[in-house]
Each structure stands twice: as C-alpha cells, then as structure tokens.
Amino acid sequence: MNRRRPLDAPAWLKASLILIALGYIAVVILLPLAAVFTEAFASGLPAWLEAVSEPDAQAAIKLTLLVAAISVPLNCVFGVAASWAVAKHDFPGKSLLVSLIDLPFSVSPVVSGLVYVLLFGAGGWLGPWLQENDIQIIFALPGIVLATVFVTFPFVARELIPLMQAQGRDEEEAALSLGATGWQTFRKVTLPNIKWGLLYGVLLTNARAMGEFGAVSVVSGHIRGETNTMPLHIELLYNDYNLSAAFAVASLLAGLALITLVLRTILEWRHGDELVAGGH
C-alpha cells in the first residue's frame, strides 16, 4: 500500500511539507480554539456556570435561539422554493437570479445591517411612518431577524440548487405521469432525494445565524438584557474587562461551532454522494 513510486518526494521533503502544513493549521486555527476553552474555564467551573446563567446572559441566549428559530425556517422555505424553480424549470434570466441569490455573501455584514437602518431607522425612509404607527423594527427583534435572514440568505439555496440540478427531472416526471400531484411528487420523490443536502444547508444557516455579529451589531441597539444576542453580549462583557465571563459565553458558541463541524463531517462521510451528486 505504501509503495513508493520513483517520482515521489523523498521522505524528508514529504515530512517537512506535512509538518509545515499542520503547524500552520495548528497556529492559525487550533490555537484560538484552545484559547477560548482555556480562558473560559480559567476561573473554574463555578465561575463559568455563573457567567452563563446570570440573567443578561440567559436573555442573550434566549434571544439568539429565538432569532435562529425564526430566520432558519424562513430561509429554508425560500431555499427549497428557489432551487425547485431554478433546477426543475428553464426560464430566461436564470443565471442572473442565481447570482442575485449569492449576492449577500459578498456584502460586508456591516453594510447588510446598514441597509435596514437606512430603510427603517429613525432617519430612514420608512422611519417617520413607522414611528407614527408605533412599530419598532430597528433596535428591536424584527431588525435583528431581518439582518440575520440577509446574511444567511444563500446557504440553503446554494446547497440545494446544484444537488437538484445534478439529480435531473426524470424521477419527478415519472411520478407526475403516474398521476401524482405536484405536492405529492415533491414530498415523496424530491424531498427524500435532497434531505441530507437540506440538513447540511440548515446546519450552516443555523451556525451563521447564531454567530452573526457585524450585521446584528448595527441594528440591535445593544440594549442589555433586551436586544443583545450572544455575540453582542460577549462584546459587552469583553469591553467591561469581564474576560472570564466573555470567554464563558464564547465557549458556548465555540461548542456550537464544533458540533456543527462534527455533524457536517459525519454527513459528508456517510452521505457524501447525496450532497454533491456528480460534483466533480
């Protein structure tokens, strides 16, 4: 198995290339991850427990979960609809539509937040009307949800479009010709085919939704215990020089990131062929 071909790099070169690559990953990625958990438990488990259970931290955790619970399903429905339209039908302007769906990826998170302030903020276009009718969007839950939906917008669609394109239309057409309705076809034929890809997209959407900082920071108003999500709460603690509490809350989000990576690796390992069917 380890047959060395005559053209393979000599052992010393191979070993040093591997060492440099792993060293780079260790310094760039592993070190920060280790720092989060070390700092989080530096003052002991009781301090960690207190930091994550005090009322403001609890409020931040609840808000983060609520925001994710609203924005992830919204983008999920959008992603499935968009990939159905794009992958199962032909229409002019399709590639433009796909590029526009990708657009939020290339916009700075701060700019994503800013556009909603310009629309709904006190000095924004709809600001005076919203104020008259006593509707609060900026510095409140709706603004945070909007900003989160914006930054996580393409994840599900981007996962499903190539998958559904690669799977073609034959199975759906067969089901339809056998008399199935459109909805039955989607539920019994398409959905089982894309379920792992959909789960993958939802995982990525959720990780980003819970961790988004820049966009949410612009629209949230930073009201302690009210409009502070977990990342904003971390910033607040950090700027108060309450480092161990900041890292305690950060360790929760780092744990979420690790779980996401593990699930993702398992999905790729077990269902890799159903994730990027015919990718390369």
Next chain:
Amino acid sequence: MTEIAIDNRAIYGRYPAVPNPVTATGKPKRGARFTLKRRSAIPGFGLTLGVTVFWLSLIVLIPLSALLLRAATGGWDHFTTTAFSERAIAAYKVSFGTAFIAAAINAVFGLLVAFVLVRYQFTGKRLFSALVDLPFALPTAVAGIALTAIYADTGWVGSLLAPYGIKLAYQPQGIVIALIFIGLPFIVRTIEPVLADLGRDPEEAAATLGANRWQTFRSVILPEVMPALITGFALAFARGVGEYGSVIFIAGNMPFKSEIAPLLIITSLEEFDYAGATGIAIVMLLASLGALLLINWVQHRERIKRGL
C-alpha cells in the same frame, strides 16, 4: 459554504439543462399536455419562482437599492466628500492593505495545506481537514477575542514576542492575523478539488522529460491551480475587506492607523452621519462586486480554455 460555491459554479458550467424526455420524443406521452404550454412538465413553477423573487426583493434587492438611491439623491459632490474624506481614505488603505497581505500569506500556505491534504496520507488527516473549516463555523466575535487574548502582551504568543519588542495586537499587524484566520478555508477549499482532479500523470510526464521537482511544480502544477488560486485569493480578499467581528477586538481601532472601513461605517452611524456611512458602504460594495467580477472572469476564461 463558499468552497461549495465554487463547486456550484463548476456544476452550473458543466451541466447543460437536462433535455426534457417528454418533449424530446416529439410524440406527447400521457401527462405531456403541460409541456405544450411550458418547457418543463414539472408543476409549481409560478409558485416557487414567485416566492423566490418576492423574498429576494424583500430581503436583498429593495434594501440594497435603498442604499444606492440614498447615495444618488445626495448628489455626486456630497458623495465624494463623504466617501473620500481623509479619514475614510486612510480606513480603505488599512482595510484593503491588510486584506491583501492576509490573502497573499494564505495563498502561499493555503496552497501548501491543500497540497498536503490532497497528496499525503497521515494520521489525523481527517481531523485537520475538518479543522480548516472552523473559521466558517466559529462566530467572528469569538475568534476576535480569542486571537486578541493570544497575541496581546500577556498572551501565549504575545508574551513570547514582547521581550523582542514585537507587538502584534492593537496594531495593523493584528488585523492581518485576524484576516488570516478568516480567509484560510476560502483558499484551501477552492484549490483542493482542482489538485485532486489534476492527478499525477502530468507530473510524471514532466519528470520523464527530465524536469526536476521545482520545475515540475512551477511549470506543471502551478499553472493548473492558478485560476483556483486567484479565485480563492479574491474570495478571501473580499471577505477580509468586509470583515468586522474578528478584527475590531485585535485592531486597536486608532483612526488613520488601524481603523477599518466597516468600523468607520458604524462610527458614522453612531454620530447619525447617514451620508458618511452610505458613502463608505458604496465604496465597499463596489470593491466586493469587483472581486466577484474578477472571479467570474477567471472562471469564464477557464471554461473557454477547457472547451466547456
């Protein structure tokens, strides 16, 4: 995430619309009556396209056009004075400069990491490969405070360098460190599939013709991965220019020295200077669109070269 984006684009290029078997036969089968009106026999087109366009307009297009309109209604002179004030120009220099340096460092080491992950077998490979994706999953604020803790004078790395008078945190160098963390997966994940596709035959051919290892790398491997390298570089650069969460903790945020453009937007907003914030946002939006165009152009050229 974005590594999948590249795959997608490759797929969009490689998969022509699947020919419709119902219409292709010419003789309509049962259920083919739909196809007389539409090109696809599959229902739900109006509904799903409607939902897509509605949601896209509501969340992305209308807000972004509000930004553009806001800049346009202020007038050109007003735009240039706010978007190109001295402080804003200094912030662009910091943002673009640090993003460029970080992407360049990552291009070198990312190529090496991708090469090692594709070519060599070693224990713990799967773990290291999964770790490369961590910056995609780790919230930027968490990365920011962790990097600051490491590179501050009292941190693991900072305390080693402090005796030699080397300071990394609260300096522009700190921004580069944060952007290296953020950008690494973009480069590695873009190059990996290309290296895997390349295989070893071209190298062996080159070696047979008498090329040494360095010549083979320079004249055979590098030209093949160059488009992917440029794409990864552009993705990492674009992301780095807009990055906020991981940078502000470690940057020090001194105007004219280590203040990034996204932070200046937030500072302007806090002072209710909407015009200033809008101007800077437009410049950044144009920069990221420029990076996107570069990526599309590189991939378009590749497809032509490969005759796809």
